[in-house]
Amino acid sequence: xxxxxxxxxxxxxxxxxxxxxxxxxxxxxxxxxxxxxxxxxxxxxxxxxxxxxxxx
Amino acid sequence: xxxxxxxxxxxxxxxxxxxxxxxxxxxxxxxxxxxxxxxxxxxxxxxxxxxxxxxxxxxxxxxxxxxxxxxxxxxxxxxxxxxxxxxxxxxxxxxxxxxxxxxxxxxxxxxxxxxxxxxxxxxxxxxxxxxxxxxxxxxxxxxxxxxxxxxxxxxxxxxxxxxxxxxxxxxxxxxxxxxxxxxxxxxxxxxxxxxxxxxxxxxxxxxxxxxxxxxxxxxxxxxxx
Numbered sequence: 001x002x003x004x005x006x007x008x009x010x011x012x013x014x015x016x017x018x019x020x021x022x023x024x025x026x027x028x029x030x031x032x033x034x035x036x037x038x039x040x041x042x043x044x045x046x047x048x049x050x051x052x053x054x055x056x
Numbered sequence: 057x058x059x060x061x062x063x064x065x066x067x068x069x070x071x072x073x074x075x076x077x078x079x080x081x082x083x084x085x086x087x088x089x090x091x092x093x094x095x096x097x098x099x100x101x102x103x104x105x106x107x108x109x110x111x112x113x114x115x116x117x118x119x120x121x122x123x124x125x126x127x128x129x130x131x132x133x134x135x136x137x138x139x140x141x142x143x144x145x146x147x148x149x150x151x152x153x154x155x156x157x158x159x160x161x162x163x164x165x166x167x168x169x170x171x172x173x174x175x176x177x178x179x180x181x182x183x184x185x186x187x188x189x190x191x192x193x194x195x196x197x198x199x200x201x202x203x204x205x206x207x208x209x210x211x212x213x214x215x216x217x218x219x220x221x222x223x224x225x226x227x228x229x230x231x232x233x234x235x236x237x238x239x240x241x242x243x244x245x246x247x248x249x250x251x252x253x254x255x256x257x258x259x260x261x262x263x264x265x266x267x268x269x270x271x272x273x274x275x276x277x278x279x280x281x
Contacts, residue, residue, distance in 0.1 A: 025138025052180035054193035
């Protein structure tokens with residue numbers, strides 16, 4: 001009978017870089033998709049509508 | 057690790073964002089421009105003396121306006137991609153294989169979380185439809201997206217009936233509470249245009265997200281080599 005042993009090697013925590021990347025992504029989505037200053041709203045207007053974000 | 061996430065996300069976001077922007081300008085922009093004429097009162101479809109034709113010459117490309125749409129679509133897809141690849145990296149740490157093929161399912165999940173879930177009660181809006189104040193709608197949108205994201209993770213990796221039950225509750229709760237709605241129906245855009253816009257918005261987003269998932273899976277697995 002043979003036995004296979006699977007080993008998962010954890011090369012340092014991925015949590016911190018993943019969290020940082022996710023926060024960066026959310027910030028981009030918030031600024032480009034949701035901030036209601038007149039300039040940003042005007043410039044991103046069509047993209048916001050197309051992506052289903054609440055626009056105005 | 058962060059540079060691997062960033063590289064994969066930016067490459068995938070650029071590829072998917074470019075195609076999504078192209079589809080958006082081709083299929084959505086004419087509907088949006090047409091609806092804006094009703095929003096601005098330059099066209100009226102109810103109570104008009106004569107019937108309003110459904111087809112209209114809306115002009116060609118507008119370099120500045122369409123350029124901004126391209127820029128912001130690339131930006132939004134970079135944001136989507138950063139979220140997606142960050143979660144892919146965490147899943148891989150738990151022993152989940154990330155490939156271009158599995159990325160397709162990740163992309164479909166992203167579409168469901170960021171478009172279908174909030175859109176179920178807050179449909180994609182064409183200009184010229186009535187809606188509640190924008191602030192409460194944005195808060196509801198973010199809460200719903202977070203709830204649906206948590207639900208998608210639990211469905212995929214929860215592995216127990218308790219987790220799947222919690223996922224169902226997370227998916228249902230925002231819609232049971234309800235999205236902010238307008239007090240009166242006062243939209244000026246024809247329902248035909250509003251329906252077409254919502255349907256095409258989903259179609260473009262689904263194509264963009266499937267491509268984003270496949271590209272993110274491809275670049276993520278390639279960066280490991």
